[in-house]
Amino acid sequence: MKLLLTSGGVTNPSIRAALVRLLGKPIEESQALCVPTAQWGHPMCGPQSVRGLINGYEHLTGLGWASLGVLELTALPTIGAERWIPWVREADVLLVDGGDATYLSHWVRESGLADLLPSLPDKVWVGVSAGSMVMTPRIGKLFVEWPSAPDDRTLGVVDFSIFPHLNAFPDNSMADAERWADGLGAPAYAIDEETAIQVVDGVVEVISEGEWRRFQ
Numbered sequence: 001m002k003l004l005l006t007s008g009g010v011t012n013p014s015i016r017a018a019l020v021r022l023l024g025k026p027i028e029e030s031q032a033l034c035v036p037t038a039q040w041g042h043p044m045c046g047p048q049s050v051r052g053l054i055n056g057y058e059h060l061t062g063l064g065w066a067s068l069g070v071l072e073l074t075a076l077p078t079i080g081a082e083r084w085i086p087w088v089r090e091a092d093v094l095l096v097d098g099g100d101a102t103y104l105s106h107w108v109r110e111s112g113l114a115d116l117l118p119s120l121p122d123k124v125w126v127g128v129s130a131g132s133m134v135m136t137p138r139i140g141k142l143f144v145e146w147p148s149a150p151d152d153r154t155l156g157v158v159d160f161s162i163f164p165h166l167n168a169f170p171d172n173s174m175a176d177a178e179r180w181a182d183g184l185g186a187p188a189y190a191i192d193e194e195t196a197i198q199v200v201d202g203v204v205e206v207i208s209e210g211e212w213r214r215f216q
Contacts, residue, residue: 001117001120001121001123001124001125001157002022002121002122002123002124002125002198002199002200003124003125003127003135003157003158003197003198003199003200004018004019004022004124004125004126004127004196004197004198005127005132005135005158005162005196005197005198005199006126006127006128006129006132006191006195006196006197007128007129007132007162007164007165007166007168007191007192007193007195007196008059008128008129008164008165008168008192008193008194009057009058009059009060009126009128010059010060010063010126010196011059011193011194012194012209012210013209014207014208014209015194015196015207015209016063018196018198018207019124019126022124022198022200023092023093023124025092027063027064027065028064028065028066029066030065030066030092030093031065031066031067031068031069031090031091031092031093032061032065032067032068032069032091032092032093032094032095033068033069033070033071033087033088033091033093033094033095034053034054034060034061034068034069034070034071034094034095034096034097035070035071035072035073035094035095035096035097035104035131036050036053036054036070036072036097036099037072037073037074037099037103037104037107038096038097038098038099038100038101038103038104038130038131038134039053039097039098039099040074040099040103041099041100041102041103041104041106041145041146042098042099042100042103042130042145042146043145044145045099053097054070057097059128060095060097060126060128061095069087069091071084071087071088071094073104073107073108073110073111073113074107074111076111076112076113077110077111077112081112085116088113088116088120088123089120091123092123092124093123093124093125093126094123094124094125094126095126095128095131096125096126096127096128096131096132096134097128097129097130097131098128098129098130098131098164099129099130099131100130100143100144100145100146100149101130101131101133101134101136101139101143101154102139102144102146102149102151102152102153102154103146103148103149104130104131104134104154105134105153105154105155106146106149108134108155109155114155117157129164129165130143132162132164132197133154133161133162133164134154134155135154135155135157135158135199136154136155136156136157136158136160136161136162137153137154137156137158137159137160137161137186138152138153138154138161138184138186139152139154139161139162140152140161140163140180140183140184141183142180158199158204159186159187160186160187160188160189160204161181161184161186161187161188161189162188162189162190162191162197163176163177163180163181163188163189163190163191164191165192165193166190166191166192166195166211166212166213167192167211168192168193174190174213177190177213177215178215181215187214187215187216188214188215189206189212189213189214189215190212190213190215191206191208191210191212192208192210192211192212193210194208194209194210194211195207195208195209195210195211195212196208
């Protein structure tokens with residue numbers, strides 16, 4: 001897959017231009033599926049926040065897609081792969097929203113989507129917050145909100161971790177990010193709402209009109 005891992009979505013012209021390059025065509029000609037699943041695992045999210053995503057969150061679902069559908073991962077095991085796999089294959093992009101990354105990781109696996117992803121080299125994955133963090137090996141205990149999470153491990157598609165929402169909240173300062181990174185013992189990035197990390201064929205590129213930092 002082609003990854004565009006963001007903190008707050010497609011928030012500026014640089015990130016939007018990167019998205020268009022990954023799609024290989026205009027947003028207005030692209031079919032999207034949004035994935036709200038991570039929200040159900042976070043205590044600060046619920047029906048109203050999911051409704052906001054589906055109704056057209058300006059930095060993700062409200063970008064002017066040719067078509068927009070919902071892919072709820074928790075439902076997929078009950079309807080059969082023969083129904084939902086064609087939906088995923090026909091879409092140009094998966095728009096994966098935030099919430100709890102460990103809950104999302106669980107359902108990416110349980111739904112069967114994790115097994116499908118390696119066969120989709122041209123598909124674009126746009127993550128927001130937990131939707132980005134789920135692609136990393138670990139998120140750190142700081143970001144685990146799902147009570148049933150066995151640990152802080154996620155999918156490990158990339159080899160670095162992500163600290164999102166840098167400076168967006170009082171407890172998301174650069175000093176907080178430094179302490180978080182020290183506990184991981186692995187490469188990591190802190191990114192703000194104006195930053196994205198693009199990963200294509202293993203090549204990592206930071207796209208930013210804001211503030212970010214890489215921790216070794």
